[in-house]
Amino acid sequence: MDSSFNPSVSVDCVIFGFDGSALKILLVERDTEKEVDAAPDHKLPGSLIRQDEDLRSAAYRVLEEMTGIRNIFLKQLHVFSDPERVVGNELQWLKEYYKVETPRVITVAYYSLLKLNKNIELHTRRKQAIWTDVQHVRHLALDHKKILMEALSTLSRELIYSPVAFELLPRKFTIRQLQSLYEGILGIEIDNRNFRKKIFASGYLTPTSEYEMNVAHKPARYYIFNKTAYEKEIRRKIRQGFIRWHE
Amino acid sequence: MDSSFNPSVSVDCVIFGFDGSALKILLVERDTEKEVDAAPDHKLPGSLIRQDEDLRSAAYRVLEEMTGIRNIFLKQLHVFSDPERVVGNELQWLKEYYKVETPRVITVAYYSLLKLNKNIELHTRRKQAIWTDVQHVRHLALDHKKILMEALSTLSRELIYSPVAFELLPRKFTIRQLQSLYEGILGIEIDNRNFRKKIFASGYLTPTSEYEMNVAHKPARYYIFNKTAYEKEIRRKIRQGFIRWHE
Numbered sequence: 001m002d003s004s005f006n007p008s009v010s011v012d013c014v015i016f017g018f019d020g021s022a023l024k025i026l027l028v029e030r031d032t033e034k035e036v037d038a039a040p041d042h043k044l045p046g047s048l049i050r051q052d053e054d055l056r057s058a059a060y061r062v063l064e065e066m067t068g069i070r071n072i073f074l075k076q077l078h079v080f081s082d083p084e085r086v087v088g089n090e091l092q093w094l095k096e097y098y099k100v101e102t103p104r105v106i107t108v109a110y111y112s113l114l115k116l117n118k119n120i121e122l123h124t125r126r127k128q129a130i131w132t133d134v135q136h137v138r139h140l141a142l143d144h145k146k147i148l149m150e151a152l153s154t155l156s157r158e159l160i161y162s163p164v165a166f167e168l169l170p171r172k173f174t175i176r177q178l179q180s181l182y183e184g185i186l187g188i189e190i191d192n193r194n195f196r197k198k199i200f201a202s203g204y205l206t207p208t209s210e211y212e213m214n215v216a217h218k219p220a221r222y223y224i225f226n227k228t229a230y231e232k233e234i235r236r237k238i239r240q241g242f243i244r245w246h247e
Numbered sequence: 248m249d250s251s252f253n254p255s256v257s258v259d260c261v262i263f264g265f266d267g268s269a270l271k272i273l274l275v276e277r278d279t280e281k282e283v284d285a286a287p288d289h290k291l292p293g294s295l296i297r298q299d300e301d302l303r304s305a306a307y308r309v310l311e312e313m314t315g316i317r318n319i320f321l322k323q324l325h326v327f328s329d330p331e332r333v334v335g336n337e338l339q340w341l342k343e344y345y346k347v348e349t350p351r352v353i354t355v356a357y358y359s360l361l362k363l364n365k366n367i368e369l370h371t372r373r374k375q376a377i378w379t380d381v382q383h384v385r386h387l388a389l390d391h392k393k394i395l396m397e398a399l400s401t402l403s404r405e406l407i408y409s410p411v412a413f414e415l416l417p418r419k420f421t422i423r424q425l426q427s428l429y430e431g432i433l434g435i436e437i438d439n440r441n442f443r444k445k446i447f448a449s450g451y452l453t454p455t456s457e458y459e460m461n462v463a464h465k466p467a468r469y470y471i472f473n474k475t476a477y478e479k480e481i482r483r484k485i486r487q488g489f490i491r492w493h494e
């Protein structure tokens with residue numbers, strides 16, 4: 001019998017938040033002695049899984065602990081399993097922090113999307129976690145920068161192929177906010193006129209009678225995403241066997 | 248110190264093969280005493296991971312062992328981590344087979360796409376693995392039926408949003424083969440005329456001067472997928488910030 005090659009399994013959560021203008025990510029400072037690593041030691045929120053929980057429950061546990069909320073978009077991203085991803089001092093720190101004996105740590109990354117608001121910001125501040133502009137993230141502990149890049153790349157793809165953007169926006173939003181979100185995630189500038197034309201052609205945006213207040217520019221109208229109509233149409237198209245990779 | 252909640256980690260491979268008319272999946276018979284389970288005990292090919300390998304290497308190891316080939320489409324599907332997924336006799340069998348002590352097994356599923364040919368079929372027969380029509384799979388050991396359903400659902404989505412179908416087809420294929428593949432995976436009948444129209448409109452199919460031989464019906468022309476042109480166009484579109492979920 002040899003259990004020595006049973007790895008520890010953790011979850012790490014890439015929690016994206018959108019404040020109406022920039023895409024942010026939630027980072028925590030590692031609870032570690034300064035000698036371990038001189039660099040500022042920020043990481044993604046995460047945890048080893050418990051014996052009686054599945055991975056999704058573990059990810060929700062981390063998410064709720066850090067943000068105070070639970071019923072939000074959460075999706076498995078990828079498993080990171082390089083045998084060398086946690087070694088030396090890093091592995092030592094983990095063994096002591098979790099009080100486990102382990103040769104190796106495999107992590108399952110999840111990503112989550114939320115609309116930032118005052119309550120969430122209050123909660124995260126109490127947890128000493130920080131919302132950082134994704135464009136400004138330089139170094140992260142372990143392989144967490146790699147995990148973040150993978151999450152961004154997946155989110156970009158989702159943004160193109162599914163209406164996931166609306167998970168990050170308040171229920172009522174302006175076209176400018178929607179465009180900022182696309183630009184923030186895709187990391188590009190999008191032609192304003194083209195974007196508006198495409199998004200209105202979708203037929204899934206319902207105009208409200210409300211406009212922005214107290215803005216210097218011409219107040220923009222608020223819209224609502226018609227999710228029900230979208231999902232109905234997708235089901236219809238799939239029944240017809242539609243193919244869209246070549247469009 | 249308590250290592251007891253370190254789970255074992257395995258990979259399980261959903262290996263899809265297309266023979267020109269039906270979508271098949273590779274199954275193995277479990278090496279088990281008949282008392283353990285009276286039902287025919289087929290499962291997905293898989294393995295516990297080794298201490299020095301990452302998950303992808305483990306999946307490639309299984310794939311190569313079972314099919315004799317290596318350089319084919321392989322993608323991480325999902326992690327299955329229900330604490331109750333392997334218990335009782337099933338867990339006992341696993342402990343004895345792998346000679347490990349373990350409270351629980353988490354598996355990372357991969358899926359792979361290949362074009363069936365004589366060499367592969369010879370190899371799999373030697374391994375006593377069987378190619379089964381996906382439509383005919385009833386019961387599988389453990390939660391492998393659930394893994395298969397998840398793989399089919401992911402493959403359906405990929406089929407719609409990416410040109411993944413060509414991984415399952417020989418380099419030269421007929422439109423009929425392409426359509427059979429779509430119908431086999433999506434589990435629907437597709438209108439022939441509509442399909443041809445859509446697929447030709449893509450501009451990514453290059454006609455060859457070759458036709459089917461020895462067929463009862465009018466010989467169909469062979470086509471080649473122009474992958475380079477497709478990838479170039481996608482990169483161009485992404486730079487333009489295109490959105491296609493609403494199209």
